[in-house]
Every structure is written in C-alpha cells, then in structure tokens.
Amino acid sequence: MTAMLRTELDALYDDILESRRLLAHPFYRRWEAGTLEPGELASYAGQYRHFEAALPLVLESIAGDLPDGPARRLVEANLEDERGVPAPHLELFDAFAAAVGAPATAATPATAALVELYLSLAGRSPVAALSAVAAYEVQAPSIAASKAAGLLAWYGLDADGARFWDVHAGVDEAHGQWMLDALAALSDDAGEVTGPATAAADAWWAFLDEREAAAPVSAAC
16 A cells, blocks of 8 residues: 555645634634633533543554554554653643533533544544544644643633643644654545544534533623
8 A cells, every 4th residue: 555645644634624623613712812711611621531531542442453563653652642741641631620620520412422433433443543533633732732821821720730731732743743644654545534534623623512502601702
C-alpha cells in the first residue's frame, strides 16, 4: 500500500473541519469571552471527563491492533504521554474538574454518543480510530491554549487548576502531527479517513451544542 501523502491529509482535514472548528462554536466563544456561568464549567468538566477517561483505552486498542512499525510507535508515544507526561492526564483533568466544582455525573446523550463513537471506531480498525482521534488532536493545541487563558483571565482559576489545558496546549502540537503521520503510514485511501473523521467532528460539535443548549437563558442570549 502506498502511504497517503501528509500534505493530502492536511488538506483533507482542513476541508472536513472547515465548518466544524470547535473554537468557532458559541460555547467556546463564550468561554473565551468570560461569559460562561460557573455552573456551566462544572457541567462541562463532568461531561468531558468521560471522553478523557476513554481516550487511553482508544489509543491502547489502536496500538494493539497495529504491527510493529512507525504508526504503532507514534500511537504508543501518544499513549505514553496520556498516561504520565508530565503526569497522568486524567489526574490533571481531575484537578481542573475539582477547581470548577464538577460533580461526578453520568454521561448525557451527546457525551455518550461521542465516547461510543470513539470506542466503536477503535473496534473497527486502526485507520478508522486514528482518523477520529486526529479530527480532535489537530485542533487541540489552540483549543487548550484558549481554554487555559480564559480560565486564568475570567474564572478565577490558578495555574494548577488550568494545568491540564496548559499541558495540552503544548503536547497536543505533537500529538496531532503524530496521528496524521501514523495515518499517512497506513492508508492511501481518503475514503477510509473521511467518514470517521467527519463523524468525529460532528460528534464533538454535538457535544458542544448540548452544552450550549443547557446554558442558562441569560448566558445563551
């Protein structure tokens, strides 16, 4: 199989995400502007934790289904970061969740659909799962940087409370490139990538739509 050129993947994801770039979503725009209510941050954190807990399982499944080679090593490097660089990322997230008063709560419909999509794609094939992971990871550095800045500027969090997002503003720069490099090593069929990546982009948008729909009326206006 001839590997898909990285430049083709870059263009493909630009097309897929053109109308689904998460920083353009009203929920994140209100986060940036400092107009989220404290309860909104708590609810968001309670829901996002379900995805954060599932991500290492998805990466582990992908790596386990790949033969030894560049793609597997890239996925394993991402997984190693999730598990402990500079600390387990779920622990870092829990510090953020505690800082905003997030409760332990069951997944809402959009959250459950998002997590199930990733888990089901991980069970389908490494290319399908990587395509979905990349749809988030290529956006993640700018999203994380924006969140961290907003938390410090508007919501009274200190550096420890915002550390999860600050860390991801750095490490996800590499993670996004690693996932695209892994895909390029595995596939030359854009159709294999487009469907799962589009489904993931739509699921993330729906996740934020649900957060926006749950906003107090005064905040949503």
